[in-house]
Amino acid sequence: MIMFGIGQTELLIFMVIVLVLFGGSRIPSIARSLGKSITEFKKGVQGIEDETSPPEKQESKSESKSQS
Numbered sequence: 861m862i863m864f865g866i867g868q869t870e871l872l873i874f875m876v877i878v879l880v881l882f883g884g885s886r887i888p889s890i891a892r893s894l895g896k897s898i899t900e901f902k903k904g905v906q907g908i909e910d911e912t913s914p915p916e917k918q919e920s921k922s923e924s925k926s927q928s
Contacts, residue, residue, distance in 0.1 A: 866874075882890060 879887065
């Protein structure tokens with residue numbers, strides 16, 4: 861199985877290197893921090909999308925009032 865151009869052997873080697881560098885006790889805290897940062901990033905991107913997108917509901921209501 862090839863994932864993102866990385867085979868199983870390369871992925872296993874990468875995981876062993878990470879384990880040696882950070883140790884078994886720090887990996888859960890690193891993963892937790894990474895998960896929180898990804899969540900915050902998604903919230904930030906969603907906030908930017910909300911600000912840049914035009915409010916469709918308000919436009920349709922004003923159009924229906926002007927046509928009546």
